[in-house]
Amino acid sequence: MPELPEVEVIYRGLEPLVVGKAIVSAGCSGHRLRSFQGDLAGWNLEGQKVQAIGRRSKYLVLVLSQTMLGLHLGMSGQLIWRPRKAGMASHTHAWLCFSGHRLDYVDPRRFGDLKRLARPANVSTEDLIDGLMQGRWDNWLSPGPLGAEPLSEGFSPDLLYKASRGVQQAIKPWLMRGHVVVGVGNIYASEALHAAGIHPSRPAGRVARERYERLALEIQSQLSAAIRAGGSTLRDFRSAHGEPGDYALAHKVYDQEGKPCKRCGRPVRRLIQAQRSSFFCSGCQR
Numbered sequence: 511m512p513e514l515p516e517v518e519v520i521y522r523g524l525e526p527l528v529v530g531k532a533i534v535s536a537g538c539s540g541h542r543l544r545s546f547q548g549d550l551a552g553w554n555l556e557g558q559k560v561q562a563i564g565r566r567s568k569y570l571v572l573v574l575s576q577t578m579l580g581l582h583l584g585m586s587g588q589l590i591w592r593p594r595k596a597g598m599a600s601h602t603h604a605w606l607c608f609s610g611h612r613l614d615y616v617d618p619r620r621f622g623d624l625k626r627l628a629r630p631a632n633v634s635t636e637d638l639i640d641g642l643m644q645g646r647w648d649n650w651l652s653p654g655p656l657g658a659e660p661l662s663e664g665f666s667p668d669l670l671y672k673a674s675r676g677v678q679q680a681i682k683p684w685l686m687r688g689h690v691v692v693g694v695g696n697i698y699a700s701e702a703l704h705a706a707g708i709h710p711s712r713p714a715g716r717v718a719r720e721r722y723e724r725l726a727l728e729i730q731s732q733l734s735a736a737i738r739a740g741g742s743t744l745r746d747f748r749s750a751h752g753e754p755g756d757y758a759l760a761h762k763v764y765d766q767e768g769k770p771c772k773r774c775g776r777p778v779r780r781l782i783q784a785q786r787s788s789f790f791c792s793g794c795q796r
């Protein structure tokens with residue numbers, strides 16, 4: 511499943527390819543996505559220029575001359591940049607044609623989404639993108655509330671600490687809900703909690719402020735490392751494949767059940783929280 515670092519890498523790869531280019535034509539397979547009805551009639555994308563691209567949580571947003579397009583990759587979505595005359599892969603559900611190239615949205619499981627919003631009048635492209643990162647378009651993009659961007663100034667240990675007071679829910683599923691901070695998926699939550707020495711079952715409201723200092727730093731360093739690792743696959747994104755790339759970093763606990771903890775040597779353990787596997791070390795995490 512594409513996580514925030516993958517979407518950030520796609521965003522960085524796509525920006526130089528599409529910004530400033532005009533959409534010559536657009537099409538879709540007719541299949542529905544999460545909210546997309548499988549019909550581009552009335553969207554009038556032809557002739558609109560891509561003025562900017564942005565990311566908010568796991569959504570990509572294209573700011574066009576008159577419209578904004580929101581795209582979510584769901585469980586299995588891919589964006590593929592190909593020569594315009596190239597054949598179409600199976601499960602290609604939407605495409606934008608530019609002069610010489612085509613941007614294909616491929617999604618076998620169809621949990622992704624494509625949304626259109628009329629571009630607000632009298633707001634500059636820069637303000638639209640700034641507003642995106644500050645959450646101004648969250649209601650349009652997401653059915654539920656979106657937390658702070660983990661790599662933005664809006665994210666801090668204080669944010670985690672204040673939001674968690676009185677919370678009985680275990681810290682790992684609490685973090686992964688995304689309502690306080692977005693982008694802390696299963697791998698990043700397990701790794702950041704291990705690095706910060708916090709047990710995944712500890713109630714979020716019973717983690718001290720100093721420990722949130724450490725956790726916030728670890729969340730940022732895990733995500734930044736994954737983005738750096740993904741950055742090296744940008745070359746592939748420009749080719750015909752468009753695979754998001756394998757960002758399997760050296761995991762210290764994730765998927766390491768039974769192997770010795772890299773810090774204390776005790777076997778890494780696994781437990782199920784909110785239907786997801788959590789990996790942790792009972793020696794290092796309290």
Ligand SMILES: [Zn+2]
Nearest residue numbers: 771774791794
């Ligand atoms: Zn350990």
